Amino acid sequence: MSASALRxxxxxxxxxxxxGDQGNVLVLERRARQRGLSVERLDxxxxxxxxxxxxxxxxxxxxxxxxxxAAERLRRxxxxxxxxxxxxxxxSVCAGYQILGREFVNDLGQREPGLGxxxxxxxRGEGExxxxxxxxxxxPSLGLPELTGFENHQGVTHLGPGVRPFAHVRTGRGxxxxxxxxGAWRETVFGTYxxxxxxxxxxxxxxxxxxxxxxxxxxxxxxxxxxxxLRAERIAAATQTA
Amino acid sequence: MAESSxxxxxxxxxxxxxxxxxxxxxxxxxxxxxxxxxxRVALKLDPELLSRLxxxxxxxxxxxxxxxxxxxxxxxxxxxxxxxxxxxxxxxxMPAGITSALSAGAKARFGxxxxxxxxxAMVARDVNPKTIALLNLSRDQLDRxxxxxxxxxxxxxxxxxxxxxxxxxxxxxLIVWAASSSGNVVWVAAGQEWKDDAWSCPSCGGVLxxxxxxxxxxxxxxxxxxxxxxxSGDHVLDPHGSAWPIHLQLPGRANKANATxxxxxxxxxxxxxxxxxxxxxxxxxxxxxxxxxxxxxxxxRLLLAKNPAGWLETFSLIDGPPAPVILSxxxxxxxxxxxSWLWDVDYTRLAGHPIAVLGxxxxxLAVRLEVAGVDFRVCETLxxxxxxxxxxxxxxxxxxxxxxxxxxxxxx
Ligand SMILES: [Zn+2]
Numbered sequence: 001m002s003a004s005a006l007r008x009x010x011x012x013x014x015x016x017x018x019x020g021d022q023g024n025v026l027v028l029e030r031r032a033r034q035r036g037l038s039v040e041r042l043d044x045x046x047x048x049x050x051x052x053x054x055x056x057x058x059x060x061x062x063x064x065x066x067x068x069x070a071a072e073r074l075r076r077x078x079x080x081x082x083x084x085x086x087x088x089x090x091x092s093v094c095a096g097y098q099i100l101g102r103e104f105v106n107d108l109g110q111r112e113p114g115l116g117x118x119x120x121x122x123x124r125g126e127g128e129x130x131x132x133x134x135x136x137x138x139x140p141s142l143g144l145p146e147l148t149g150f151e152n153h154q155g156v157t158h159l160g161p162g163v164r165p166f167a168h169v170r171t172g173r174g175x176x177x178x179x180x181x182x183g184a185w186r187e188t189v190f191g192t193y194x195x196x197x198x199x200x201x202x203x204x205x206x207x208x209x210x211x212x213x214x215x216x217x218x219x220x221x222x223x224x225x226x227x228x229x230l231r232a233e234r235i236a237a238a239t240q241t242a
Numbered sequence: 243m244a245e246s247s248x249x250x251x252x253x254x255x256x257x258x259x260x261x262x263x264x265x266x267x268x269x270x271x272x273x274x275x276x277x278x279x280x281x282r283v284a285l286k287l288d289p290e291l292l293s294r295l296x297x298x299x300x301x302x303x304x305x306x307x308x309x310x311x312x313x314x315x316x317x318x319x320x321x322x323x324x325x326x327x328x329x330x331x332x333x334x335x336m337p338a339g340i341t342s343a344l345s346a347g348a349k350a351r352f353g354x355x356x357x358x359x360x361x362x363a364m365v366a367r368d369v370n371p372k373t374i375a376l377l378n379l380s381r382d383q384l385d386r387x388x389x390x391x392x393x394x395x396x397x398x399x400x401x402x403x404x405x406x407x408x409x410x411x412x413x414x415x416l417i418v419w420a421a422s423s424s425g426n427v428v429w430v431a432a433g434q435e436w437k438d439d440a441w442s443c444p445s446c447g448g449v450l451x452x453x454x455x456x457x458x459x460x461x462x463x464x465x466x467x468x469x470x471x472x473x474s475g476d477h478v479l480d481p482h483g484s485a486w487p488i489h490l491q492l493p494g495r496a497n498k499a500n501a502t503x504x505x506x507x508x509x510x511x512x513x514x515x516x517x518x519x520x521x522x523x524x525x526x527x528x529x530x531x532x533x534x535x536x537x538x539x540x541x542x543r544l545l546l547a548k549n550p551a552g553w554l555e556t557f558s559l560i561d562g563p564p565a566p567v568i569l570s571x572x573x574x575x576x577x578x579x580x581x582s583w584l585w586d587v588d589y590t591r592l593a594g595h596p597i598a599v600l601g602x603x604x605x606x607l608a609v610r611l612e613v614a615g616v617d618f619r620v621c622e623t624l625x626x627x628x629x630x631x632x633x634x635x636x637x638x639x640x641x642x643x644x645x646x647x648x649x650x651x652x653x654x
Contacts, residue, residue: 014441014449019384023585023613030613045441047449047460063389069447131385131579152385152580195582200609226612230605 005038006213009054011080012046012062015070016096019152021060023197024093028056028206034222035210046070050079055213057083061094061153061195064107071099071112084117089188089212091205093198094153097183097191098122101157118191119162120184122155125176129154134172134194135238136182139164144208146170147182148201148234149194157193159184166192171238188212201234203227250294250348257288258295258345278334281342292337295344296369299328299353302507303369303406305362305397306377307390308552309500310335312492312528313377314356316504319525320518324511325351333529336361352511359393363400373510374401375409375503377432379416380439380551381586383578390439394420409506411499412469415457419444419464430506431455431472432499435558436551438586473502478515480505486515491526494559530649534635537652540628541635542568544654546645548577550586556639563594566631568624570601570644577642581606589614595637598627601644624651 010017010025029039044050046069050057057080062070074080084090090100098104101120106112109124129152136147147167156176159165166183167174174182174193183192192198199206207219250258261284285291302321304314311333318329328347330339335356347353357365359379366374376397379390397420401408410421412429416439421427433455434440440457443450448461458465470481477485478501488501501522508518527533531546545560547553560567573579581603589611597618599607604620611618621627628636640648648654 013438017438017586018381019580020582020585023582023610026585026613030615045449063391065389065391065447066442069442150580150582152582197582197585200585200613226605226608230609233605 005040006032006056006210007040007042007054008032009042009044009051009057011044011050011057011059011096012070012073013043013060014045015066016060016062018063018066019061019094019195020197021058021093021195024058024060024091024199024206027197027199027203028058028209031203031206031222032210035220037210046073050074050077050083052079052083052086052088054083055089056209057088057090059090059092059096059100061096063095067095067099067104068106068108068112070095071104071106071114074099074115075113081115081117084115084189087188089209090117090190091209092191093195094155094193097193098155098157100189100191102160104155117189118184118186119160120157120191121160122157125154125156130173130176132172133234133238134169134174134182135235136167136169136172136174138167139185142208144202144204146235147194147198148196148231148238149192149198150196151193152195153193155193157184162186166190200227201231253288254291254294257284257291261342261345278336278339278342280345281334281338281340284345285338285341290368292341292344292365292368293370295341295347296353299344299347299350300511301353301355301369301371302373302375303355303357303362303366303371304375304377305357305359307359307380307382307549308555309377309496310356312497312531313375313500313504314354315525315528316501316522317375317507318352318354319521320504320508320513321352321354321511323508323513323517323521327352327354329354330356331529337365340365360396363396366400366404366406371404371406373407373409373507374404375507376417376421377411377500377503378414378434378436378551379420380436380549381583382549384583385578385580390416391444394444397421398423407510409503409510411503412467413455415440415450415464415466416444418467422467427467428471428506428510429467429469430503431469432502433473433495435495435554438550471502471506473499478502478505478519480509480515484515486519488519489523491523492528492532494555496555496559530645530654533654535652535654538625538628540631542638542652543635544645544648544652545637545639546642547639548641550583553587553639557588557591560637560639561635564632565595565634566636567592567595567597568627568631568636568638568640569597569599569607570638570640570648571604571607572602572641572644572647573606574602574643577644584610589616592616596632598631600624600627601640601647624648
């Protein structure tokens, strides 16, 4: 990371922030500051170039038409791809996750190229929209507690050999492929269908992004009381509905 | 007028009677007012009932994400200056509820109807409205609501070719886009605090540029029309440039905006703004909203806020610190089960208020407030919150079912 401050880029809040995606930015910012880091937050609207110098990029969820517009503008801009090539940390949710993949189906029912930062291909699911609490086990190599989230999407995402599933669901649908996988990741690029928003329900994922940025194995402990209470409640709720 | 209207057909009369009977049964069974079930039974017996029941009325439809119940009430009060009004005053705003309300209006001259956003085009087709008031469109009930732009598109198609005068908010780009398919629009500068659902051009997807009150698409030029009515501070400016003072008992900027729209609607029916605004002054609370109640020796003002735009407007009307605040959020089916919208609300604006947090989803709120860096206490029950909060009138802000819960506890 740069010497002065942690730079967090929120990509396209004008198009990709339908499901409280700002929450991921706020949680990351708050937990960094609680560790004594100064944070520079960059809200990048879709008519601005995506800077290549940020440490962490957050790409949120959006509705179908804004998703297509965002993909078109990100492809044309090229900044996020250049940042990824430099090893930037990228965390994406829902529509943003699909955009990071190789291809998705847009609002016009056409196959739309993504950014190719994750080896996944997304299509539109046939069944009902999946809406509800999710409980999943995160890839053990990431060393994180279970994932609790809320999903609200119709996508089905197929994973290629270049990525690993981010998690396996205990309840909920995740990638929608029927094999129980949820999300995808490789190195420092992550994608998930979870919102909630996901970092508020899973602050240890926020800490993982911070640890990757700082290249440290642990962070100063902070007060987790309310996060833990919310997690316990939502995990119980997901278990009951299962 | 009632006298000059066609008498209802035998089938329609039967449908109305059957609907009233069903409502009575529902009431007797303790299931609320019964208005919706009554309407449902009646509509089933006669699908064209809506158009039959409204045939003799001058109809006004009101739709929006926020403020439609209040604005409906304000318009109804104003139009009473010109004759009897029938209205779905309690907010039953889908076709069944509207049918049920209209069946009480055989002698009325005006029908003032709040319509759910999703049903506006359909109801407009059936009731041949003289005026349609469109206030705002923003995100709401994320788990099932259609995209806001899709709603705007349905409105746009539905308004095409209608004879109605559309009274629309020039400050909401989605509303402007929806309304501009109509050939007859009265633009009102009613303002809009919430802007996060309108940064991309509804017409072409370009980025909207904003400068003071003005907005325009950088790509296609779609922009704010010139309004003929405007809210300016505590006054309504009419098309002749006269300023009329607003003396509402309802609080907040959003209600002044609602009054401005209501005055513009009233003018369509020949009721001058000074008379319309005078009549609106009699409205004190709308279906429990804004009511000040006393419970366990504490004074509470009950405020409903269902979505981020609503919370934003509510924060701007509450008393400043150190006024104590109760926040209550549920996520039952009527609220939408997705609570992610909490993160679109800027809770840092509550800094300095003593805050008690309630409701089914109080822990979501707790994390939200913790991240916002404001102090709060989590409570299990309202009495506990009342004991804990320091003296002073409490501003109690709740979303839909949490608001109903609060009203039940305080006996309102
Ligand atoms: Zn445009």
